[in-house]
Amino acid sequence: MPWRWPTSACAGRWPRPGLRDLGASPRRCWISSRRRICRSSRGSGWRRSTLRVCEIGEFPLIERLCGRLKVRSPGLVVGPGDDVAVVECGEGFELLTVDSQVEGVHFLLDRVDPFALGRKTLAVNASDVASSGGVPLFALVSLFLPPDLEVAWLERFYDGLSAEADRLGVSVVGGNVSRSRVLAFDLALVGRVERDKLLLRSxxxxxxxxxxxxxxxxxxxxxxxxxxxxxxxxxxxxxxxxLGRHLLPSARVKEVRAVLERFTPTACVDLSDGISSDLHHLCRSSGVGALLRASSLPLSGPLRRACALWGIDPLDLALRGGEDYELLLSVRPEDVPHLEGLGFPVQEVG
Amino acid sequence: MPWRWPTSACAGRWPRPGLRDLGASPRRCWISSRRRICRSSRGSGWRRSTLRVCEIGEFPLIERLCGRLKVRSPGLVVGPGDDVAVVECGEGFELLTVDSQVEGVHFLLDRVDPFALGRKTLAVNASDVASSGGVPLFALVSLFLPPDLEVAWLERFYDGLSAEADRLGVSVVGGNVSRSRVLAFDLALVGRVERDKLLLRSxxxxxxxxxxxxxxxxxxxxxxxxxxxxxxxxxxxxxxxxLGRHLLPSARVKEVRAVLERFTPTACVDLSDGISSDLHHLCRSSGVGALLRASSLPLSGPLRRACALWGIDPLDLALRGGEDYELLLSVRPEDVPHLEGLGFPVQEVG
Known part of the structure; x- marks a missing residue:
């Protein structure tokens, strides 16, 4: 998803202002020890300040960065802000999205099965394409590898990536390999959708x-x-x-395509951050309000039983838990009957 | 470039077998402390082995990984192995490529101007699109950010990215932000090319x-x-x-398009790893041999003067130095006259 911030990471959320949770040593600043380097670049319009990435918050940071870009290509239909970017491609639209998995943030090396991680790395991107109504087709994967990573681990990751690619009909068409102190994967995914089937948040x-x-x-x-x-x-x-629902999420590609064969919802978003947050994004993009009936949220039996044993309210996880990668659809009243008998669960929630 | 390995990195090349240059503590293995997790994934076809990423070498690793993928989408024209992946898009072709910049590997935080780094992050990808004859159009950028990174540094990086995007006519259409202990950038670039103007290595x-x-x-x-x-x-x-040639490389997009207005070379590769290495790739892909006239390699005055003062042979840097991001073109003898008067230097080398 263009400009999604990780909010449901294994290792917790982006630290609050002042918090330093990574034990990093104070970073040296970018003032070059060689003035010549600075002079050789265009202009010098930057000044030291003390504001750090962890102190600004996700959306203000993204806004500040996007504000410095001029988005103006011919052929660009939807830029930063939705689940995917949309560009013209022949008679249809192309969907572009990227998402990453970082050790210690999105996964813990000693607790994750590399096969599951490989599948998930592709699935979370495919979910963004699904939420736009499209079919994922081509993936580029960037590997950031510590030198002492075991090759067998990486092969197992690729087996998972390959299995998910097969499942979704995606080709991994290229990538990049770089040395890094931190193990990370970045996957860019290209999908396609017919013009009349494009779903946006708005x-x-x-x-x-x-x-x-x-x-x-x-x-x-x-x-x-x-x-x-x-x-x-x-x-x-x-x-x-x-565990499987967390480690091996399913992108709802088949599901959204089945819906689109019957009618076109007015909006869609994938539930990566939790429905309370993602519904807010949808409402803000569409300029509408929404009433969510918490009692209607679809809860699985295992979730109810685990929460009863933990002594916590399952609604809390359903509302605010992330990474379900289900789809939230906005549907015209006259289209509601089309949702019957699809062969997979679709629940009205508001 | 799909599957390019960083060979001209600031901090040196991929370590030789046995070398541990990053001071990483021995990594815990992926054997899960919770058997259940392993069982929940499909199969268990991976075994511990001692072979590590640093011991296998770039191309064997890439071959092993790609061998685990089934590349078979309809619409895929060229998969892993060339400068870009090529897919069908309307009446033309689409070019997909990705490349990353990692702190301590591709740049040193205390020596790089973030503006220059922003420009370079896009330019190295655009060079791959140029070497395929195409025009870069849309970019997705993934940020891996340490929490204590200064926002002003990042804004300056974006100013450079934006400047290069303007220069090349590229729109940055989306991206992703993730927390990370290591500062890194990954950029995926989409370009387009007419069917009769696609240039490959082969x-x-x-x-x-x-x-x-x-x-x-x-x-x-x-x-x-x-x-x-x-x-x-x-x-x-x-x-x-x-310094400018290292920190602010120019993708030869205009140049290749000027050539393509006159004729279509038989092959092209961008010189990211050094001409001795990249010519080898071109020859291997094309199934031909080549005679490189070292005395004809175009050397700049500053390079000659610096090497004279260092007491080293400039040919050595010209042959094996990476990141020039110039283009190596293979041209039919009858097309050679078309290269005259293009308005930029083109030198015959073999």
Whole structure:
């Protein structure tokens, strides 16, 4: 997703102002020890300041950075701000998105199966393409590799990437390899969609009804199982289900295409940050408000049972837990009957 | 470039077998402390082995990884192995490429001007599109940011990115932001080219003649000035020129398009790893041999003067120095006259 910030990372959220959670040594500043280098660049319009990335917050940072860009190519349909960028491509549209997985932020090396990570690295991007109504087609993957990483680990990661690519019909067409002190993966994905099937965040209208695919909160519960262990009394099958929903999310490509064969929703967003946050994005982009019926949120049996054992409210995970990668659809009232009998769960939530 | 390995990095090349140059603590292995996680993934076809990424070498690693992928989308024209991946797009072709800049590998935070780095991050990708005959159009940029990075530094990076995007006519259409212990940038670039103007590495034929744009070796000399300082006696203008060639490379987009207005070369590659290495790639892809006339390599005055002061052979930098981002063109003998009067230097080298 262009300009998505990681908010549901294993290692927690972006640190609050003043917090230094990574134990990094104070970074040397960019004032060059060789003045000549600075002079050889165009202009010198930058000044030292004390404001740091961790102190500014996600959206203000992105706004500041995007404000410095001039987005003006012919052929550009939707720039930064939606789940994908949209550009003209022949008779249809092309969808462009990128997302990364960083060790210690999105995954813990000693707790993740590389096969699952490979699948997830592609799936989270495919989810953005799905939320735009499109079909993912071509991926570029950048590897940032510590020299002492085991080759077998990386091969296993690729097996997962390959399995997910097969599942989705995606070709991994190229990539880049770089040495790095931190293991990370960055995947850029190209999808395509017919002009009349493009779904954006911004199309919702007053009177529309809201639906979600699948179940919410499972991924957050899976992360909790991963980090804290399963609660006493939870069955192995339930724990496996929740872990799988966190480690092996499914991009809802088939689902959105099945919907689009019947009608075109007015707006769509994938639930990567939690429905409370993602619905807010959809409403803001569309200029509408929304009433979410919390009691209607689809909760899975394993989630209910795990939360009962933990003594926490499953609605909390369903509302604010991220990385479910289900779709939130805004639907005209007259199109609601088309959602029946699709063969997968779609629940009205508002 | 799909699957390019960094060979001309500031901090040196990929370490030799056994070498551990990053001071990383021994990495914990991926054997999960929770068996359940492993079981929840598909299969378990990976085994611990001691072979590490630093011990295998660039191309064997890439071959092993690519061998695990099934590349088979309809619409895919050229997969991993060339400067770009090529896919069908309407009546023409689309070019996809990605490249990254990692702190401590590709740049040193205390020696780089963020403006120059922003420009270079885009330019090195645009060079791959240029070497395929195309025009770069849309970029996605992934930021890996340490929390204590100064916002002003990042804004300056974006000013450079924006300046280069303007120069090339590229729109930065989206991106991703992630927390990371290591500062890094990954940029994926989409270009387009007419079907009859696509240039690959694989088209060179026996009897073709070889030409390069611009001058070679300047970037390697600029890197040497950056790391060791300018040699005593070198003028400020010469040092600036060499530094600029390293820090602010120019993608030869206009140049290749000017050539393509007159005729279509049989093959092309951009000189990112040094002509001795890149010519080898071109020959291997095309199934031909080549005779390079070292005495014909175009050397700039500043390079000759700096090397004389250092007491080294400028040919050495021209042959093996990377990151010149000039183009090496393979041209049919009958097309050679078309290269005259183009308005920029093109030198026959073999």
């Amino acid at each position: 199309g919702a209208r007053p009177g529309d009804r809201l639906f979600v695919t699948g179940h919410l909160g499972d991924s957050a519960a899976g992360l909790k199982v991963l980090l804290e262990g399963a609660p006493d009394g939870l069955s192995g099958a339930d724990a496996d289900y929740l | 088209g060179a034929r026996p009897g073709d003649r070889l030409f390069v744009t611009g001058h070679l070796g300047d970037s390697a000399a600029g890197l040497k000035v950056l790391l060791e300082g300018a040699p005593d006696g070198l003028s400020g203008a010469d040092a600036d020129y060499l």
